Amino acid sequence: MQRYFIPAENWEDDLVTIDGEDAHHILRVMRYQVNDTFIGNHPNTKAAICKIVNVEAGVVQAYVEQWLEENAEMPVEITIAHGLPKGDKLELVLQKGTELGASGFIPFKADRSIVKWDKKKENKKRDRFAKIVKEASEQSHRNKVPTVQQLMSLHELIEESSKYNVKIFAYEEEAKVVNYISFSEIVKELRESDRVFVCIGPEGGFSQHEVETLKENDFKPVRLGPRILRTETAPLYVLASISYHLEELRCK
C-alpha cells in the first residue's frame, strides 16, 4: 500500500487532510478516489490505514480505518556525518542511508572536501534533500523520516556529537595498530536506544588534524572490511552491518 508522511498539523483526531505534492501524487499518480486506502504516517512514528472520504479542489480528506502496530525503525539511532563529497554522492547516501535505517544526516566541511556550497543555493539544496529522505522513507515503509541538518564545520560537528553515546569514524589505517577495537566489538556492545554518531571522510579521507580532533573527542576509528570503500559506500556498509547485527542476527 502506498505510504505518505503527513505533518502533525494535518491530523485532527482520526481525520487527515492532505494537500500539496502528496495530494497531487494521490490523485494524479496513484489515481485514487473516494474509498481507496493508503498508509498515513503521523510524525510521532504511528501509522494508520486511511480511507479517502472526500476530494475537493485538489485536497484529499481521509479517515483512519486502523492504527498499525508495525515498526520498521532500527533499535538504535544512527546519524551519518559525511564530509562533503563530490557530485551527487551525498544524494545517494541520503536515499540509500534512509532505506538502510539512518535516523539523521549531517554534511560537514572536511579539510579535503573539494566542493564548496554556494550559500545562495543552500535552501534549494536542503529542500531537495528533504524530498529525497521523505520519498525514501515512504518507499522503504519507515515510521520516521530522517533529519538532514545544515552544513557544519568540524567544530560544530564535535559539539553536536556530544549528544551521542557511541562515536565512530571510518579510518582503515587504524586497523593496523595494537589497541584497535574492531567495528564488530563496538556493534556487539550496542544497547537499545543508543545514539550512534558515524563520521565518514570525503574522497581524500580525513586530514591528520581531523583524525586527531576526532580521537580527542572519543571517536573510535574503525575498519569496514578489508577492501577500500569509496566515500559513499562506507556509510551504507555501516548501516547494513548494524541492521544485520541488531535486526537479523539477534532477532532469530
Add this chain to the structure above:
Amino acid sequence: MQRYFIPAENWEDDLVTIDGEDAHHILRVMRYQVNDTFIGNHPNTKAAICKIVNVEAGVVQAYVEQWLEENAEMPVEITIAHGLPKGDKLELVLQKGTELGASGFIPFKADRSIVKWDKKKENKKRDRFAKIVKEASEQSHRNKVPTVQQLMSLHELIEESSKYNVKIFAYEEEAKVVNYISFSEIVKELRESDRVFVCIGPEGGFSQHEVETLKENDFKPVRLGPRILRTETAPLYVLASISYHLEELRCK
C-alpha cells in the same frame, strides 16, 4: 599506491608490459616516469610492487620489485544475479558490489523487468560493465576482478546456479511463514570457499512463477532487515552483511 589489473599474457616472469588505457592512465593521468612504482595485479590473484624501467611509444615496461602477500578477497565466493533493473542501477550494483567483495554478476531477464536490452548494443554494454568492475577492483584494492556474465533467462540462471552450494533470494514476504530460515542463520553456516548464489528481483519483485521455480531449485527466501529495500540496495545489504559477519565479526 595506484593499482592496475594486467592480463596474464603481459607478464613475462618478472617483466610486465602495459599498453592501451592503463598505459595512458600511468603516463597521462598519474604522470609516472621511469623509477616510479605502482601495484600490478596478476589475474591469478597475486599482486606485486612494480617499478617502471622503460617507456617507449606509449608502452610501459616495469619490473617486479616485490610480490605482496596481501589478500582483500572474501572467504566465500558470492555471485549476484540481478533481475534487469531500470536506468543505470545495474551499473551502481556492479561498482558498489565490486567494492563490497562480490565474485561475479549475472543480469537476468525477470518477468517484471521493464527494460529490454538491444541485442546490437549488448557488446558495447558488456565492455562498459567490464570497465566498471575493473576500475572498482583497482580502487578498492581487490586481488581479483569480478566476472560479469551475459544476460540470462530464468532457465539459464537455474542451470548456472547448480554450480553453487548456497542459494538465496531476497523475498521479504517469506519472513512471515512458519518454517522460515533467517538470512543470518544461512550466513552463520557459511564455510570457507563456499559458493553463494544471490538472486535479486527487479523493481516490481519476483513473479509468483519465479518464486516457485527458485524454491523448487533449493533457493532459500530471505528477508534483509525490516525495511523495504530498493532493488539496487538489496545486493549491497547482502554483501556488506556477509563481509561484516565473516571479515569483521569473526576476525577479531
